[in-house]
Amino acid sequence: MRRALLRWTGLMALVVVSAVGASGCSSAGAGGAGGTKVTVLAAASLTEPFNAIKDEFTKQHPALTVEVSYGSSSALASQITNGAEADVFASADQANMAKVTGGDLVAGAVEVFARNTMAIVVPTGNPRGIRELKDLTGAGLRISLGAPPVPVGKAAREGFAKAGLRVPAATEEPDVKAVVSRVALGEADAGIAWVTDVRATKQGVELVEIPAGHNVVSDYPIVRLAAGKNGHGATALIEFIRSKSGQDILRRYGFQTI
Amino acid sequence: MILGAVAALLFVLPLIGLVIRVPWPDLGTYLADPRVLDALWLSLVCSLGATVVCLVFGIPLAWLQVRVSFPGRGLLRAITTLPVVLPPVVGGVALLLVFGRKGFVGEPLYNLTGISLPFTTAGTILAEAFVAMPFLILTIGGALQSMDTRLEDAARTLSASRWTVFWRVTLPTIRPSLIAGTVLCWARALGEFGATITFAGNFPGRTQTLPLAVYVALETDTAAAITLSMVMLAISLGVLIGLRRHWFGVQ
Known part of the structure; x- marks a missing residue:
């Protein structure tokens, strides 16, 4: 009996492992009904x-x-x-x-x-006193960027190139909402996101504008x-x-x- | 029998779907990409590191939960099993709220030592251990519960110390479960995605393990993502086939 139970637990675990292994993808809300x-x-x-x-x-x-x-x-x-x-x-x-x-x-x-335009996102009150892109290169700062293939990550790197800066990222997030939430949770000191995503975040963040010369419009x-x-x-x-x-x-x- | 076949198809078809889309001629080029090698290496380091953490802390915990009677034992068992059913992303958020720079353990730790776990390889190992350890505890706990304790009693009457009994009698007796639990724990750590990306972030060479690399690659290069998935599949399948005797009694 116990052995059977043990074996069953093993199988269950196996199923869970394979099910959880590749999460994170969402499927399309494809609706078949036409007309309305x-x-x-x-x-x-x-x-x-x-x-x-x-x-x-x-x-x-x-x-x-x-x-x-x-x-x-x-x-x-x-x-x-x-x-x-x-x-x-x-x-x-x-x-x-x-x-x-x-x-x-x-x-x-x-x-x-x-x-949409880019903005610097910082925690409310801007504790590290960030005023412009150049401030992001400060020592000891943890910067949250989008991963290079993600639009907001690509745009941020274009902006840095325009400003002639090299900004090392602490993390390369898979989407812009994640970039902002890193800052909102206090794990990152600043990030680069779209203006609209910073505005849509209810708590914990504010935006620092990027001048048109260094900005990227999407x-x-x-x-x-x-x-x-x-x-x-x-x-x-x-x-x-x-x-x-x-x-x-x-x-x-x-x-x-x- | 038909129902069984349908169920089997549910598992086999996605596998075929992946295999037929693998760009076999370019496989070598994809696998030699430094980013892929970084992710593969980091995955191995982190999953093995997490397994060691799980063994060092998980075996004593499993022993405690089975052999020592204390108030709240049932509750503790439930809590240590929770990561099995909890969405890993939720686990990652919970870890952030504790060990993050603003967390109630993470903040004093950061202020005192300047150490902060998120965005570090250590953070990745912690996230993987959190998600994988229950699999070890469950397997070992079951074995401890079902083993014949008279062996341990006999050793004790022969004046063996508690440690000697555990090391020389208990562990060898549960050896098959210990191996199975360790491999299961390692496999779960290797495939970990949600808690890792939530808690440790995603940075190549530091916290970007294979599952995270697959996810990011999907954004631009489906072929690369499929190739990476095949690497993970090959590793996982190899381990599971190696263990089949333990689970299914195949000789």
Whole structure:
């Protein structure tokens, strides 16, 4: 009996090991139903404005419902190239949009609907007195950056290059929210993030602006996808996002509008 | 039988999915990439380090939980099993709140010594040990519970000290479970992702183990991510096949 139990525990453990081993990936919210539902894949940095846009849009179009799945733009792009059934893709940069526009995956033109700029994120009260990019090279500072392939990590390195600086990172985070949370939790003394992500963080951080000369602007493109079942709804949503009401919402969350 | 086959497919198909996408001709190039070698080396160092930590502290804890009766023993058992079911990311956050620079252990430690575990290799080892140790404790605890204690009693009547009994009688008796528990613990540490990236961050050569490298590689280079995954699969599968006799009684 005990032996059996032991063996069973071993098996259970084996299952858990293999299940937990590769966590961290999310799947697309692919909805099959056509007609009334518009399925959107959107960059994680769009979470707050797109939730507001969703509410406002469905108020104006009561016959439609909108379902948004948020994730890093690169993860969403690979979901699309692997056949995710969605109507609209909103990316945080052109590089990830370019991954889906090559073939016959998109229906319609790619349009830029917002812009984001970089900022230095520091703990509330700015205890290390950081005023500009150059201050990040100070001895003993722990800096949180995005990993080089992540848009915010790539942009930060471009900014450093423009300013002629070498800033060593303490950690290379997989997405911009993680960059900010390192600072919010006090593990990092500063980081480089998009303005909107710093503003969206409720506690523990504030932003230090980066002058235009050293800043990097990221264009946010949007496109209708060919695999979607609700082309009409998708077009209406994209039009709404580019209209004054949509742009007002985006501006409220710190985006620069078109 | 059909249901069993369906279940088997659930495990076999993803494996096939990976294998057929491996860029075999470029395998050598990918594996020789210094970042891959760094991650592989760091993974081995950290997982072995975590296993040593687990053995040094986990065996006494398992012994304590089985052989010594004290109030709250059941609760302690539950708590030490928790990382098995807890999402590793939550475990990582919990570790940060304790050992982070603002944590209630980490802050005094940092102020006194200037040592801070997050973003260090030691932090990676701690995160891996936290997640992996329960597997060792569970396996050894089970063996301690089911072993014939009369052997230990006999040794004691022959005036062996407590330490000698443990070292010469108890450990050799539970040897198969000790080996299985150690390997299981090591394998779990090797595959650790959530607690590591949350607590120790991600920096090549310092805290970026193979699972983290896979995750970051997925952002840009799917082929590299698949190749790295194959390396992990090969290591894990090798270990599990080596252990199959223990679990399934295959001769």
